[in-house]
Amino acid sequence: MEIASKYDPSQTEGKWYSYWMDNGFFKSVPDEREPYTIVIPPPNVTGVLHMGHMLNNTIQDILVRRARMLGKNACWVPGTDHASIATEAKVVNKLREEGINKSALTRDGFLAHAWEWTDKHGGIILEQLKKLGASCDWDRTSFTMDEVRSQGVIRSFVDLYNKGYIYRGVRMVNWDPKAKTAVSDEEVVHKEVNSKLYYIRYQIEGATEEYVTIATTRPETILGDTAVCVNPNDERFSHLAGKRVLVPLINRSIPIIQDEYVDMEFGTGCLKITPAHDINDYEIGMRHNLNSIDILNDDGTLSEAAEMYIGQDRFEVRKEIETALQEAGHLVKTEDYNNKIGYSERTDAVIEPKLSTQWFLRMGELSKPALDAVMSDEVQFHPAKFKNLYRHWMENVKDWCISRQLWWGHRIPVYYLADGSFVVAETEADALAEAQKVTGNGALTMADLHQDEDVLDTWASSWLWPITVFDGFGEDKKEIDYYYPTNDLVTGHDIIFFWVARMIMAGYEFKGQLPFKNVYFTGMVRDKLGRKMSKSLGNSPDPLDLIATFGADGVRVGMLLCSPAGGDLRFEESLPEQGRNFANKIWNAFRLVKNWEVDEALPQPESAQLAIEWFEARLQQEREVIADHFDKYRVSDALMSVYTLFWDDFSSWFLEMIKPAYQQPIDGATYQRAIGFLDDLMRLIHPFMPFITEEIWQQLRERKAGESIMVSLMPERRDFDGQILKQFDLLKEAIVQMRTVRKERNVPMRDVLSLMVLTGDDGYVPRFNPVLQKLVNLDAVQAVTEKVEGAVSFFVKSSEFFVPLESNINVEEELEKLESELKYTEGFLAGVMKKLSNERFVAGAPEKVVAMEQQKRADAEARIAALKESLARLKA
RNA sequence: GGGCGCUUAGCUCAGUUGGUUCAGAGCAUCUGGUUUACACCCAGAGGGUCAGCGGUUCGAAUCCGUUAGCGCCCA
Missing domain, CATH: 1.10.287.380 (Valyl-tRNA synthetase, C-terminal domain)
Structure with a gap:
């Protein structure tokens, strides 16, 4: 049989993936074996596969495949996340392009569009993962808004409310004027920007030629000013105590107050106070009983309360008010200034601090067991350095704003009565019964109840993921009892607070135990210049193109070659290329062995016998090294071990030692051992390179229908002679020296x-x-x-x-x-x-x-x- | 501003309780090579005061302090 001299992944990958699927090898059902469980970090339904997913899912697949080959009942649960803000924004945009305005739709009408969108795009990314070789149990594919997951979210809300952890309150929140919703602190990205500091003078009331000057980066907010504040220790302003000033342009009279919060060194030492639009001003306002004047609408335009520029956008107003202040003689000067501005993680709109009524989750109690679990290594972080970051956040954790002014998501199960009081219940029927009970009015109907318009933050469903994918809030506990706690979580370190910390809290709160035993944090995939890969930079290769060029095995190897746990990785195409080359190396070693003619009558040469003795020891030694790497989650080190074991030890040394002379047959005993070693090596390599190893494994020996390397077991541990390894190193040294002698004297082989x-x-x-x-x-x-x-x-x-x-x-x-x-x-x-x-x-x-x-x-x-x-x- | 982390070969990074020539790997570079498995290859070579300074120790890339540069998180 002729075997091609180059390995062609396109001939094997699709074929074997179908074979695995057809034979149900990815499927897991509870049995008597030890479970090994991973839940996928659910990608957004809006997303397409990017390099981060490639890295992340490669690592998960390696861990799952290895566990399966160690005889465990491996279960990798796939799924997607509804990503409320991001998805709603996409759907709104799409509708707008079709000439439909969201506000013209009913809630149900809009949701119909959103579901349509989700059905169309939601599965794309999972299909793409199959190209990578992901061995997920696809029958378990879950969605954070499907029935089971939704039930979990609602039950957990009611439960937390009943325990007193959820409350409603008016607070300064991060407002995203583009998405028109509150977002959590974690969803705000602070960026350094070049802006301007405007020095504006306010006239002292009753004194025509006397002014105080304040400095602000947001001149448009003067329309919401309710005070000017100075430090009581600042002698420059002590004469102003008790006086009032007039807000420029609108001539509103506001008091001058004194508060030590004011930094005497900064700006003019004189601070304007706008309680509705700045968190610090808000607190000062509370201390001094000031009014709040909210001058902004939800979409970032000015409201009637502003008195001027009504309906105009905040940034437009900033330009115009500068001119107006200038003309009115109130603008003293402007200076260039660098400051940090909060942007919405999802929409990139500038965040407005805004007072509004929201639902919050008290984090104090919830965070305690979750913090202890990580600090005591009950939940292990890899690398461990993330423990510090985690502790810092957990010790300073703030209450979580969980309501979002959106439609796409889990609607908050709170039902209001006409008098503003409310009941919290899982279903409308329960809510009605509860309302009748509370009011003592048995005649109440659903028409008297009104459900809260808001939905829950997406992470309020994601944090339950390790529980809800096994229907942990349902009645049948068979699945959850078997698979939970899960084993490993593989995710980017950028969502340690969004997701990891909260999952740990949910695990202890709802299940009384950890959600997973290990967290493997991956780094960010960057380009070779160290920049984040992003669509706008156009510096991210298309993963599917990479797979087409280098093969899934090659890409998997390439991802790992540059990815120590937690560290950022710089990706360039030479890496999957190296992976492809490795695949080709494996292929050709196989081709060499397979093409030998075997003569059973030949005696085994002594050199081959020694080679076998040595490689057996070497294989066993490295097998243990690899196991140790895996135990410590050094996945790229484990890959490097199999890489050198195959390339250097097996190909360059072992095969050269047993290779028969040109066109001579090989003896049967040696041939069988070589096949046996290849079998062992394929199994060791399989988790990293599933496709080529299956292809070769199937050809090594006669296999029965339905057999597969992916459900075979890893090479078992055998005793070996450690002495021979040392001796062999001496032999190598002599050989290298001999080669040098030949080379230096030009003596051909x-x-x-x-x-x-x-x-x-x-x-x-x-x-x-x-x-x-x-x-x-x-x-x-x-x-x-x-x-x-x-x-x-x-x-x-x-x-x-x-x-x-x-x-x-x-x-x-x-x-x-x-x-x-x-x-x-x-x-x-x-x-x-x-x-x-x-x-x-x-x-x-x-x-x-x-x-x-x-x-x-x-x-x-x-x-x-x-x-x-x-x-x-x-x-x- | 507060906290955390990083700095090792041209590049990307290992270096796992301070002790085998411990200064490493891969890529890149250079030199040789059409020895029929593989040029997606083979055989070799060069290259680093382990950021600087100081300390602890019999012994420091590894521990401590400090300086400089970089990065991240939080305000």
């Missing part, structure tokens, strides 16, 4: 050479002679008792090797080489002696370390003696 060894204490293992002979083409390796005249020589440890060459050796060059080696070894010995002659070292260091130094000394001394002797002979 096909010319047979001889080798003599003057054995020292260490450095030469005679039993490997057959391998040595084969790999560097020697007719014999012969032990000698004294130095060989006229031969090129080199050392391994204290053993000296001689290669007689037909051409005369160059004495000058030989001398130079020996001299430099002598110099190096003497320097090395000096360093060792310095340590050994230090009494405190000998006394203080562990015995093992001292013994090692003594061994180094013996080796160096023997070598120096030998070098000196060789030099003397050459000179003679």
Whole structure:
């Protein structure tokens, strides 16, 4: 059978993914095995697959596939998130393009459009994940707004309300004027911007030529001013106490008040107070019983309360009021100024601090067990450095504003009565019954109740995800009891507060235990210049194009090559290219072995026997290293281990050692072991590169229908000889030296050479002679008792090797080489002696370390003696 | 402004309780190579005062202090 010399992923990936699906290998149902569970961080229904998803889901798939091959009942639950603000914004935009205004629609009418949109786009990203090889149990695909998940959200709300954790209040919130909703603190992104500081003078009431000057970055808000404030310790203004000033343009009279909050150094030391539009001003206003004048509408235009510019946008007004103030003689000057401005994470609109009535979740009690869980490592963070960040946030946690003035989401289950009082219930029927009970009025009907118009923050459903995907709020506990707590969560560190912290809180609150045992934080995928990948920069490759070019296996490897846990990673196309090259390497090693002609009658060469003995040990050793990497969540290190094991140890060393001479058959015993090793290696590599390993595994031996590497078990642990690994390293060193000899003298591999060894204490293992002979083409390796005249020589440890060459050796060059080696070894010995002659070292260091130094000394001394002797002979 | 973290080869990063030549890997560079598995390859080589300074220790990339630069989070 002819096997192509290049591996072609397009021939295998689709085929095997279908095979896995058709055989139901991704499916998990509770059984007697130990469960291994991951819930996917649900991507937004608005999203398309980006590099962050690629990284994230590659890691999850690796963990899941490995767990499955360790005999666990692996379950990876996929799903999507309704992303209320983002989705609603997209739907509103789409409708607008179609000439439909949201306000012209009823709530139900709008939701019909939103569902249509979700049905059309929501599944795209999950389909894309299949191209990556994701082994999710697709039958479990969940959506944060489907029936089961919604029920969980509503039940948890009612439960938290009944426990007294949820309250309604008027607070300064972050208002997104574009989405026209409040957002939580976590959804505000602060950015440094160049703005201007406007110095504006206010006339003192009753004194025509007397003014105070304030500095502000937001001149339009003067229309909402209700005071001017100075520091009581500021003597410059002490004479103004008790006086009043007039707000420019509208001539409203407002008091001058005193509060230590004012920084005397900043600006003019005189601060305008606008309680409705600044959180600090709001607090000062509370202290001094000031009015609040809200001059803005929900969409960021000025309201009637502003008296001027009514209906105009806030930024437009800022420009116009500058001119107006200038003309009226109130603008003293402007200065360039850098400050931080809050932007909406979802819409990028400038956030307005705004007073409004919202629902809040008290976080104090909820955060305690969640903080302890992480600090005590009951929930482990990888890398652990995120514990600090987590603690800081949890210790300063603020109440969570959970209401959103949107339609797309879970409608808040609060029902108001005509008098403004309300009941909280899971269903309308329950609400009505409750209302009748509370009011004592059995005649109430649903028409007398009005449900809250707002919906809940999206994260109020996401934080329940590890519970709700197993219907944890439902009656049947079989699933949740089996799969919960889940094992690992893999997510970006940017949502540690949005999501991770809150999931942990929800886990303890609703299930009484942790939601997952480990959190693996990934870094952000950046381009090679270190910039975040974004659509607007156009610096993000299309993941599906990458898969088409390099294969899913190649891309998976590429993602991992640059991704230590938690650190940002710089992505460039050379990485998936390297992954593709690795796939090709694997392919060709397989091709070599598979194409050998086998002759069962042939005896096994000694060199092959030694090679097998060595590789067996090497494989076992690395198998343990890989397991250790996984235990510590060093996934890229684990990949690097299999990479070098396959490429260097298996391909470059093992296969070269057993390779039969050109066009010669191989003996049966060696061939079988080579196939066996390939089988082991494919299984070790499978979690990283599922497709190529399945393709090869299927071809290695006869497989039955329905068999698959993905449901096979990892190579079992076997005892191995550690000694042989050390011996082999010495052999390698001799081989490398021999290759150098050939290269330096231009002796081609096909010319047979001889080798003599003057054995020292260490450095030469005679039993490997057959391998040595084969790999560097020697007719014999012969032990000698004294130095060989006229031969090129080199050392391994204290053993000296001689290669007689037909051409005369160059004495000058030989001398130079020996001299430099002598110099190096003497320097090395000096360093060792310095340590050994230090009494405190000998006394203080562990015995093992001292013994090692003594061994180094013996080796160096023997070598120096030998070098000196060789030099003397050459000179003679 | 408060807190956290980072600085190791040209680049991206490892370095896992301070002790095997511990100064590493991959990529890149350079030198050789059409030895029929693989040029998506093979055999080699060069390259770092581990940011600077000071300290603890028999011993420091590793621990402590400090300076500089960078990044992140929160105000």
